[in-house]
Each structure stands twice: as structure tokens, then as C-alpha cells.
Amino acid sequence: DTAVSQTPKYLVTQMGNDKSIKCEQNLGHDTMYWYKQDSKKFLKIMFSYNNKELIINETVPNRFSPKSPDKAHLNLHINSLELGDSAVYFCASSQEGWGGSLADTQYFGPGTRLTVL
């Protein structure tokens, strides 16, 4: 009964490859997110979706493309992987996300550790 799940947990791949990370939440939340945590442990928002609609698209290379087939899933596809893409990628979800209430509390998946060789 995992609330937010991600697959795979570890991903090791060569530069130039294309890979996808999947995320699913069974909390009935409306908003889902992708974060990147780099080697300095800084956690930064990449994308946010609300009910399958893209809400936030931070300054992320267009090699990164999120896809939300339904509001319980938010997948991340990465084209032409580069060494600098190595990081831990966290998916998260929240009931709302507007700010100002406990409904903004975000629940994180276990993370996907991506290593690009």
C-alpha cells in the first residue's frame, strides 16, 4: 500500500541514451511533481502537474519531458542523457498545491538514482 511509488529505483545508463522513470500515487491527489536532487543534496522542482495539466515547468532542458496519462501517474522521459543528469529524481504528490493550507503537504516517492556513464 505504498502511497507514491517510482520505478526503477536505480538506473545506470550510457550517455546519449533515452530513459523513462515512472511514478504512481494512490492517494487520490490532484497534483504531482518531479524534483531533482543533485550531488550537493539540493532539491529543486522540475515540473508540476495538476489533473493532467502542466502547471510548472522550471528551467529544465527540453530533453526532459513529463507525461501524465491520468492524474495518478506522472512519468518522466529523458532524451540524450548527459553526465550532468546524474542525480536522484523524486516524484511527489499533494492534494492541492495552491499554498496556504495543509493540503499542500507533499508526499514523496522513494526516489530514482540515475547514473549516467
Added chain:
Amino acid sequence: RKEVEQDPGPFNVPEGATVAFNCTYSNSASQSFFWYRQDCRKEPKLLMSVYSSGNEDGRFTAQLNRASQYISLLIRDSKLSDSATYLCVAHTGRRALTFGSGTRLQVQP
């Protein structure tokens, strides 16, 4: 200037000690605030929300000072299991959380 700033630490304290972390945020439009805890190689987990009036949950007390734009977390009677990185988080109303870089706490026996 980072939107949310924290002292990275590490804070090395003996068991039973009281330790306090401070955090400042730059966006005065920030509406809600949280402390998350992250263990090594794990995902961040909500520790507590932070209310203007201050709130307490067992050994943990969080305070928010909007005028000075800082948030604090006090941990009393530290346990070994409190060793982790504590992330200060602000919500700016853009449907995303802004995280500080975290303060590492190491509680020693």
C-alpha cells in the same frame, strides 16, 4: 540569494541535548511553511507544518516569524534516531515547494 537559506551544519550534539535550527526565506509572498526530514539515501518526509502561532509536536517545536522572514525548529532531548538532514520548506503559491539545502544533525551517544 537563495529563496530559502539554511546553515548546512553539521550540528554534532550529544544525546539529550536541545538543538535549534533557523532558516530564512526571501519571498514575502510565501504562504505556508514546513520542516521535512531526510534520512541518508531516503526520500524527504514531512516532520511538521509551521504555523504563525508556533506549534509543538512532542519534542519538536516550530516557530514562524513573518516580520523577519525566518522559521525555526527546536528539538529537545535529542535521540540518536533524530540524526538526519532537516529541510526547511516554503510554499510560494506556485504549486511547488521551495526547499532549503538542509541542515545535517548528528546526535552522538
